[in-house]
Amino acid sequence: MLELFxxxxxxxxxxxxxxxxxxxxxxxxxxxxxxxxxxxxxNLTRLEKHNLQDNISNYLRIAxxxxxxxxxxxxxxxxxxxxxxxxxxxxxxxxxxxxxxTGGILIRMSEQFKHxxxxxxxxxxxxxxxxxxxxxxxxxxxxxxxxxxTTGRILTIPNSLMxxxxxxxxxxxxxxxxxxxxxxxxxxxxxxxxxNDLLNWANEVSKNYSEEAKKTMMKFSQSEGLDxxxxxxxxxxxxNEEGEIEIILKMAIKxxxxxxxxxxxxxxxxxxx
Numbered sequence: 692m693l694e695l696f697x698x699x700x701x702x703x704x705x706x707x708x709x710x711x712x713x714x715x716x717x718x719x720x721x722x723x724x725x726x727x728x729x730x731x732x733x734n735l736t737r738l739e740k741h742n743l744q745d746n747i748s749n750y751l752r753i754a755x756x757x758x759x760x761x762x763x764x765x766x767x768x769x770x771x772x773x774x775x776x777x778x779x780x781x782x783x784x785x786x787x788x789x790x791x792x793t794g795g796i797l798i799r800m801s802e803q804f805k806h807x808x809x810x811x812x813x814x815x816x817x818x819x820x821x822x823x824x825x826x827x828x829x830x831x832x833x834x835x836x837x838x839x840x841t842t843g844r845i846l847t848i849p850n851s852l853m854x855x856x857x858x859x860x861x862x863x864x865x866x867x868x869x870x871x872x873x874x875x876x877x878x879x880x881x882x883x884x885x886x887n888d889l890l891n892w893a894n895e896v897s898k899n900y901s902e903e904a905k906k907t908m909m910k911f912s913q914s915e916g917l918d919x920x921x922x923x924x925x926x927x928x929x930x931n932e933e934g935e936i937e938i939i940l941k942m943a944i945k946x947x948x949x950x951x952x953x954x955x956x957x958x959x960x961x962x963x964x
Contacts, residue, residue, distance in 0.1 A: 707766075714758055714762075715755075718751065718754075718755045725747055729743055729744055729747075742805050745822070746799075787849075790854060792850070794852065795822075796824075797850075798822065798827070798853060799822075803853070803858055803860060804819055804862070806820065806821075806822065807819060807862070808860055808862040809832065810829065810858060810862075812852055815829065815846055815848060816829075816831065817831045817841075817846060823850075825850055826848060827848045828846070829848060830844075830846075831843075831845070831846050835950070862946070865907050866947060867907050868943070868944060869908075869941065870949060872956055872957075873937050873938070874938045874960055876928075882938075886926045889924075889938060889940045889956070890924050890925075890926060892955070893940060893942045894923075896955050897942060897944065900945050901922075904922065905943065909922075924943075925942075926938050926939065926941075927941065940956070
């Protein structure tokens, strides 16, 4: 028995196996300890706990595979050389999958959005319910552009879209954003009257949240060193493609109320003009 132990002790493979098994146990213990501690934390919401656990688990997995690869690198080196040619062929055959994985890595590194955020990409809007390496699942919002109702459908978006499409995060300002509404001007003589009414209506519908929206956006502008124009409702006169006069109303809105705000303003406008 002693001879067997001595022979194994001098075997480099036995040393690597022991080190790998030990690292697996350490990895599992660290993961269990961190999850347990996060669950006991009281100053975080359930969504924040979920996001924190998700991020830490991803970093731990990366660390785990890096250590295992370093331990077995000398044994894997001949195999890796042989795999280079195969990998070149696979890149051509699995281009879309590679783009999805690259998009998934981009999402995690740039933190473009998190679970629960309301996003829009390539015409698809929804609440993020799952982030994976190759896909992102959202609970669809729609079908109208300003709708805040969920359709009940779960959409799976390939992460490759993150590389070549514009991503909108409507939750970036804690539920507030700058929105524009367009109103046609039929009679030019009523232009000034329409502008005044739109400003008054906009101030009226936004009075309950306008100060909170300003604080949220100003806090962001200060942290990023940006100068954001006045967040008070403003109007602008424009000519559309048909040469018709339009008034553009720009105002801070609460994302969850954008459909109601649009209907409120539109009904008042139609009723009076």
